[in-house]
Amino acid sequence: VVPARPSLGRRTRSLTLLLGAVLALGAVPAAAADEPVAPATTYDDYQPGREWRDTDGDLIQAHGGQVVAATDDAGEPIWYWYGEDRTHGTTNTPGVHVYSSTDLYSWTDEGLALQTMTSRDQFTADPYFAELYGDYTDAERDVVWRDLSTTTPADVAKPILERPKVIHNEANDTWVMWVHTDGPSSPDSTSSYGRAWSGVAVADSPTGPFRWIDSYRLNGVPSDSVPWCGTSAAYDPAGGMARDMNLFVDTDGTAYIIYSSEENRTMYISKLDADYTYLSAAPEDAVQGEDFVRILPCSQREAPAMFHANGQYYLITSGATGWSPNPARYATADSVLGTWTDRGNPATGDGAATTFGSQSTSVIPLDPENNRFIYMGDRWTPGASGSTDLGRSPYIWLPLTFGEGGSLQLNNATTWRHEDLAPQSSWQVDVDLDWSWVGDDLPATVDVTSDGVTESQPVTWEFTEGTVGTVPVTGTLADGRTFTREVLRVPHDLVYVADSGAATVGTGDAARIREIAAAAGTPVRNDVPDQPLTAGATWGWTSAGAGVKSDVGDDLYETVRYAANNRDITYTFRDLEPGEYEVHAGFWDPWAHTRTTELLVNGEVRGTLDITDARSSVSYPATVAEGGELTFTSRRTTGESTMISFVMVSRVGAEPEPEPQPQPGREVDVVVSARAQCWGDGRAVVAVHTANRDGHPVDVRATTPFGEKKWTGVADGTAVYQGFESGVSSIAAGTVSVAAYAYYDGAGHHQVRSVPYSAVNC
Ligand SMILES: [Ca+2]
Numbered sequence: 001v002v003p004a005r006p007s008l009g010r011r012t013r014s015l016t017l018l019l020g021a022v023l024a025l026g027a028v029p030a031a032a033a034d035e036p037v038a039p040a041t042t043y044d045d046y047q048p049g050r051e052w053r054d055t056d057g058d059l060i061q062a063h064g065g066q067v068v069a070a071t072d073d074a075g076e077p078i079w080y081w082y083g084e085d086r087t088h089g090t091t092n093t094p095g096v097h098v099y100s101s102t103d104l105y106s107w108t109d110e111g112l113a114l115q116t117m118t119s120r121d122q123f124t125a126d127p128y129f130a131e132l133y134g135d136y137t138d139a140e141r142d143v144v145w146r147d148l149s150t151t152t153p154a155d156v157a158k159p160i161l162e163r164p165k166v167i168h169n170e171a172n173d174t175w176v177m178w179v180h181t182d183g184p185s186s187p188d189s190t191s192s193y194g195r196a197w198s199g200v201a202v203a204d205s206p207t208g209p210f211r212w213i214d215s216y217r218l219n220g221v222p223s224d225s226v227p228w229c230g231t232s233a234a235y236d237p238a239g240g241m242a243r244d245m246n247l248f249v250d251t252d253g254t255a256y257i258i259y260s261s262e263e264n265r266t267m268y269i270s271k272l273d274a275d276y277t278y279l280s281a282a283p284e285d286a287v288q289g290e291d292f293v294r295i296l297p298c299s300q301r302e303a304p305a306m307f308h309a310n311g312q313y314y315l316i317t318s319g320a321t322g323w324s325p326n327p328a329r330y331a332t333a334d335s336v337l338g339t340w341t342d343r344g345n346p347a348t349g350d351g352a353a354t355t356f357g358s359q360s361t362s363v364i365p366l367d368p369e370n371n372r373f374i375y376m377g378d379r380w381t382p383g384a385s386g387s388t389d390l391g392r393s394p395y396i397w398l399p400l401t402f403g404e405g406g407s408l409q410l411n412n413a414t415t416w417r418h419e420d421l422a423p424q425s426s427w428q429v430d431v432d433l434d435w436s437w438v439g440d441d442l443p444a445t446v447d448v449t450s451d452g453v454t455e456s457q458p459v460t461w462e463f464t465e466g467t468v469g470t471v472p473v474t475g476t477l478a479d480g481r482t483f484t485r486e487v488l489r490v491p492h493d494l495v496y497v498a499d500s501g502a503a504t505v506g507t508g509d510a511a512r513i514r515e516i517a518a519a520a521g522t523p524v525r526n527d528v529p530d531q532p533l534t535a536g537a538t539w540g541w542t543s544a545g546a547g548v549k550s551d552v553g554d555d556l557y558e559t560v561r562y563a564a565n566n567r568d569i570t571y572t573f574r575d576l577e578p579g580e581y582e583v584h585a586g587f588w589d590p591w592a593h594t595r596t597t598e599l600l601v602n603g604e605v606r607g608t609l610d611i612t613d614a615r616s617s618v619s620y621p622a623t624v625a626e627g628g629e630l631t632f633t634s635r636r637t638t639g640e641s642t643m644i645s646f647v648m649v650s651r652v653g654a655e656p657e658p659e660p661q662p663q664p665g666r667e668v669d670v671v672v673s674a675r676a677q678c679w680g681d682g683r684a685v686v687a688v689h690t691a692n693r694d695g696h697p698v699d700v701r702a703t704t705p706f707g708e709k710k711w712t713g714v715a716d717g718t719a720v721y722q723g724f725e726s727g728v729s730s731i732a733a734g735t736v737s738v739a740a741y742a743y744y745d746g747a748g749h750h751q752v753r754s755v756p757y758s759a760v761n762c
Contacts, residue, residue, distance in 0.1 A: 048356070062099060066361065084163070255271075256271055258315065267304060305360045323381075324380075350412075364397075371425075378393055401421070438584070445458055537574075544567060571633075576628040580651075598634075602630060670692055706726050733756065
């Protein structure tokens, strides 16, 4: 039984709250820690990184926290924000602080939901603890004192309470808190992080008091069942370590604890029991796949934050770099204990490498029916050793949005409000782009399903990295939405495929290229992926002392041959029929160093390239003379020694196709689409998209009832797009006219297309 909440502990609202409502945004006076606090403080927006004060004017102490949706005593929606009270810095925390809010911007101090202890006498002398732990045995009180005491001898590390999370158990109407609790693993240890336990407390009220139960190691897997992520005993996967953690309640009421284990190298998700106060099965009885899963092995992730959207489960994590920020990543799964797939960093652009200077802690379900979620992060400012600066660590709350297929985007913002986070529809592009021939057009249209409605839309494509081998391709729809696919790009009429650095052909893209070439009737000539040019060999590499990286990889780019001592790497191919060829080469630097290289075909410089950790490729025409030999050389010019990921040789014009005959006066080949739609401010817009498929540069003029726009020199294979603003919220159906002009082969060519759009009422 949880004791009733005592009257002490809760702070009363001060009268200055009224003043705070009058204060303009950003007008909060800066106050040093020892000055009287600012007047009462309310807000009506988020400014990530701003000093965030409660309605009493005190700095909010809810670090590493979480916000929970609840209902207050009057049945109205209310939010509770739980987190670490870091008033005293890293240790000696007063406990877990809780605040309440009806708008998520302004927060009322609800006191300490879980209180730590300064003296064992408090079990009898302090009414708060006497009531809370009155029926505890001495052994149970030992556990509470071990985990919640903040006064230990100077030579003993103090207990740590981090990342508190609270969930409501609807079945028994209790509130359950789990915390990463840590401290010395033995009486003579001085480590603050030796235990790696999760502790649990329970309360009848969301504001507490939470009554401490116990703390534990959690589930692991047998020591010999998986490769270890490190060599010392701390990495034993059977250890059940639990440090950074979070909680998640699924739609069926099942609760889970997510925790960083195996010395922070591997994440686990364990099911909780019906009370949410222990695992669904003790570690010695737990069944992998039913009671828990081991995910993202050896990927060294921390700070897990889980939520459910778009019919799938999302898990945002940070890297493990102490207090310093690092790139976030996210993973998705169809079920909590299912297979989790890493999907990369949800942040892009400036600041992505530090997650905009933050570390994830939770995701707030602002409006989950409309896929509106808020990212909660901490920008840790620990200061010098013993400093209390940690308590001033800012909170970074940012809008999350979704792209195609539920891809997650974390957006930076300096000032924002809930209205800025529009309802997020789910949409999916259906396009068969597993592989494609180099030189052939990608599809001009794709089927797009948005909120259950499928329509064909024009698309333009951009290769964001190289153009040969497996590379990312970005598609842009007429309305500006983008999506990406990994596409294996295969040259026609391949003769040789040298997969530099690879020990075997494997089962990856090198093997698929061979299958595709064979199916097209042009099987690749070489059987082994890479070899030195020895006497009598028909092909191979030359570069004394060259080494390899990732020689068991299955990806053409990620297996690499690198030169020693700034030497050239040359690939020589022999026994070729004289004629015209193309040589294709790919580059990727796993070390992301600076290396600039000249590229030579048959000894002649054809280009210069910076080899980076982005995939890049080149294709050069090559003539093979009598003698049948072709060489490709990579020659370092500046930076580290050069390297190559692959070299391919393809035949050009072996069976010449008839040249397309000029057709004077023929129509210009453009694809036009028009669509009326609503923009965010409620105005109707006619969007016009024109893709040039003509094979020549064209000039385009689009004419609509809302204006005209001209483009000149639109390159082949690219598209132009314009949204014509109507200035009103409702427009009737109409027609746009797009004229396209091209001049080549001594003649002008043109095309005029009329494309209808439907009425729209925003
Ligand atoms: Ca390779």
